[in-house]
Amino acid sequence: MKILIVDDNNTNLVVLKALSGKLDGNEVYTFNLPAEALAWCAGHDPDLVLLDYMMPDIDGFQFLARFRALPGKEEIPVIMITADNELEVRYRALELGANDFLTKPVDKTEFLARMRNMLALRQSRKLLADRADWLAQEVRKATADIVERERGAIFLLSKVAEYRDPETGAHILRMAHYCKLIGQRLGLADDAVAMLFDAAPMHDIGKVGIPDHILLKPGRLDAGEMAVMRQHARIGWEILTSAPFENALFSAAAEIALSHHEKVDGSGYPQGLAGEAIPLMGRIVAVADVFDALTSARPYKVAWELDAARDFLSAQAGSHFDARCVEAFLAAWDEVLEIRARYEDDSFEA
Known part of the structure; x- marks a missing residue:
C-alpha cells in the first residue's frame, strides 16, 4: 500500500514517515x-493520504479539493492533521472529502490505530472494486456466449432458407454488410447497427413456407x-415470433421479415405501410436486398449493370425506397464495391 504524507515542516515529515514505517508492507x-x-x-494512486492543514500557498483545504478533483481519487482515504480543534475546520474538511483527523502533537498509539483503520478501509474498497471488475468481465463473457449462440441459430435458420431459395449464401452476406453500411451512414448507434447486421440475414426465412x-x-x-409468394413476409414473421421466450434479436428479425417488402408510398406488402410507419430496419433492408438481387446473376436472369441498379435506386427513392437510406447507400459506394468483390457468387449461366 502507498502512503502519501504532505506537510510543509520537514521535521514533521521525518516523524510521520518513521511512525508510518511501523506498519509493515507499505x-x-x-x-x-x-x-x-x-x-x-496526477500520475500515481496513493492508498492513504496524511495531510497537514496549516500550510502556506496551498493549505489543507485547497489541497484536498484539488486532490478529490483528480480522476480516480474520489475513494482514497485522507487523514487531515491539524493543531486546530475547532469544529468549523473539521466540518469544512469533511465537506471537502476528509475521512478522519489527527491532532498535533500526534499520539503514536492513536496514529497507528487510525492508519490501520484507513488502510483496511482502502484494502476493502480495492477488493470490492476488483470483485466488481471480475463480475463485469464474467457478464461480458456470458453475454458474448449468448450472442454467439444467437448468431449460430441465425446461421442455421438462414441455411434452411438457403436450401429452399435459389438465392445464394453470398447474397445473404452481401445484403447484411450493405445494411451495416447504411445503418452506419445514418448514424445509428453501434448496438443498433450490430442488431441490424445480425438480424438482416433472416429477412426471407418465410420462403421455407412457399x-x-x-x-x-x-x-x-x-x-x-405472386399472391402466394408474397405470403413469405408474414410467414417469416410468424416463424420468428413463435419462440416461447423474449429475444430482442429474433424480434428485430421478425420486424424485418414482415416489413422489408413495404414501400414508402404505401404500395408494398403485406400491410401497405407508408413512410416512417415502415420500421427503419425494414426500410434499410429493402434497399440492400433489392440492389443485391438486381446486380446478381441467377439461373433464370442476368445481372443488371451496376450503373443501371444505381439509377433504379435513385429513381425509386421516395416512392419504393426511403430516400435517406438510398442516399446513405450510394454515399458508401466504394465500400459497396469492396463488399461485392469480397463475397462473390459462384458463376451462373444466364
Missing part, C-alpha cells in the same frame, strides 16, 4: 511542497402465384 512518499504532491498524485413450384419457378409468376 511504501511511504513524503512532500513538503503541496504543488509537487499534487503533481505526483411451395417449390412457385419458389423455384424459372419464369415470371402469374398473379395467383
Whole structure:
C-alpha cells in the first residue's frame, strides 16, 4: 500500500514517515511542497493520504479539493492533521472529502490505530472494486456466449432458407454488410447497427413456407402465384415470433421479415405501410436486398449493370425506397464495391 504524507515542516515529515514505517508492507512518499504532491498524485494512486492543514500557498483545504478533483481519487482515504480543534475546520474538511483527523502533537498509539483503520478501509474498497471488475468481465463473457449462440441459430435458420431459395449464401452476406453500411451512414448507434447486421440475414426465412413450384419457378409468376409468394413476409414473421421466450434479436428479425417488402408510398406488402410507419430496419433492408438481387446473376436472369441498379435506386427513392437510406447507400459506394468483390457468387449461366 502507498502512503502519501504532505506537510510543509520537514521535521514533521521525518516523524510521520518513521511512525508510518511501523506498519509493515507499505511504501511511504513524503512532500513538503503541496504543488509537487499534487503533481505526483496526477500520475500515481496513493492508498492513504496524511495531510497537514496549516500550510502556506496551498493549505489543507485547497489541497484536498484539488486532490478529490483528480480522476480516480474520489475513494482514497485522507487523514487531515491539524493543531486546530475547532469544529468549523473539521466540518469544512469533511465537506471537502476528509475521512478522519489527527491532532498535533500526534499520539503514536492513536496514529497507528487510525492508519490501520484507513488502510483496511482502502484494502476493502480495492477488493470490492476488483470483485466488481471480475463480475463485469464474467457478464461480458456470458453475454458474448449468448450472442454467439444467437448468431449460430441465425446461421442455421438462414441455411434452411438457403436450401429452399435459389438465392445464394453470398447474397445473404452481401445484403447484411450493405445494411451495416447504411445503418452506419445514418448514424445509428453501434448496438443498433450490430442488431441490424445480425438480424438482416433472416429477412426471407418465410420462403421455407412457399411451395417449390412457385419458389423455384424459372419464369415470371402469374398473379395467383405472386399472391402466394408474397405470403413469405408474414410467414417469416410468424416463424420468428413463435419462440416461447423474449429475444430482442429474433424480434428485430421478425420486424424485418414482415416489413422489408413495404414501400414508402404505401404500395408494398403485406400491410401497405407508408413512410416512417415502415420500421427503419425494414426500410434499410429493402434497399440492400433489392440492389443485391438486381446486380446478381441467377439461373433464370442476368445481372443488371451496376450503373443501371444505381439509377433504379435513385429513381425509386421516395416512392419504393426511403430516400435517406438510398442516399446513405450510394454515399458508401466504394465500400459497396469492396463488399461485392469480397463475397462473390459462384458463376451462373444466364
